[in-house]
Amino acid sequence: MARTREFDMDLVLERSLSAFWMRGFEGASIRDLVEATGLKAQSLYNAFGDKRGLFLAALARYRAHVSESLTPLGAPGAGLAELSQYLETFLSVLRAQGVSACLLVKTAFGEQTSDPEIRALVTASGAAVRAAFSAVIAASVARGEARADLDPKHAAAYLFTVLHGLSALSHTGGTSADVQASIVETFGALRAPCKRPSKRPSKRSSNRQRRTT
Amino acid sequence: MARTREFDMDLVLERSLSAFWMRGFEGASIRDLVEATGLKAQSLYNAFGDKRGLFLAALARYRAHVSESLTPLGAPGAGLAELSQYLETFLSVLRAQGVSACLLVKTAFGEQTSDPEIRALVTASGAAVRAAFSAVIAASVARGEARADLDPKHAAAYLFTVLHGLSALSHTGGTSADVQASIVETFGALRAPCKRPSKRPSKRSSNRQRRTT
């Protein structure tokens, strides 16, 4: 009955996401998006309604990427090592994408904060990440790997704080050594004191011992 | 020989700063700034050259505020309690100003990152904050209040990370309890183990004991 779409919707969303991520919602003009996607403006408007609709679609896509990135944390034995790995991977993705920070954080810091739908999406995504963190931390506590007195929810919030604070650090003159040291410090704070060695030795380098005296 | 300026330069700068802080560089239009300052566009251009010039002036002013906020940390006996207080004060300032995050961080995450002068200003300000943190931490280590194995510079970077990560947390659905817990966790990580009681008891509530077993 109707003509079929010629462009690859996935590719268009991915490229729109990249443009929004790099330049922000207001910073990415329709012309930027036209260039990034290869589509004409009218095609974008046919498919997404308006700029905000395209942004929401891109944001949903981003959210899917976030969910995907959390899957290693869903593994049965996931613990502090996997959390540390998550941070490292996240930072390297930012670097690879040529982007200063998480799109959700940039959005939360931006001026489209007044939009309730966008705000809800940002909040929900943040909560999803912290929930995944929390589950892993709870398991680590149960396993004796993480401190027994940790509240998993709060510890997850703490980890979330560090995760996104690292972007602020590295873009205001912080060196990569500073970033690494912050990660080490963070997991040093979460790890259980070395009374009894934890069952699975962490495979990454972020296991400097605290309490050396 | 010439007419004297009628407007209060300090006030204009302060209001411009506020506008830029809330809406960002690109988000704050000349008309916004005209409304915020009460000046006409031409007066702004006479005084600051262009929008970027006004932003640089506002940024310099912000930097002065940052320096000023660091003075309590310069007190002879300043330690972890003062650092904790600094974080709390900073967050309450953000709240009072109706702003999501530090202007420097918002700028660093924004799109005017390519401007070398702005970038340099952001980097320098971040370094100044971390240097102040570092000095206090070094003193705390020497006093036995903070962990002996801390590298003050790295610990300062860690604190900086948390400080700005907290904005990300609280604007992506994190509760104030989450924020408080993150602060507690952070200073718990820095504080020396309770082998010997620290000389000056910290006056704030953020001194939950670690190592309870």
Added chain:
DNA sequence: GAAATAATGGATCGTTCGTTCAAGAATTTG
């Protein structure tokens, strides 16, 4: 008071913004 200088107010510049119009091209269903 006269000359010089700067602030003011209002209009307006060219550009870019997000968005839409109108017409042709393409593809599916009957």
Added chain:
DNA sequence: CAAATTCTTGAACGAACGATCCATTATTTC
């Protein structure tokens, strides 16, 4: 094939952007 429907294309819309012009007003120095 024909009708219906959607996509594509290029041009254009009004509004807002940063920035500037210009005549007027006010103030300071000589």
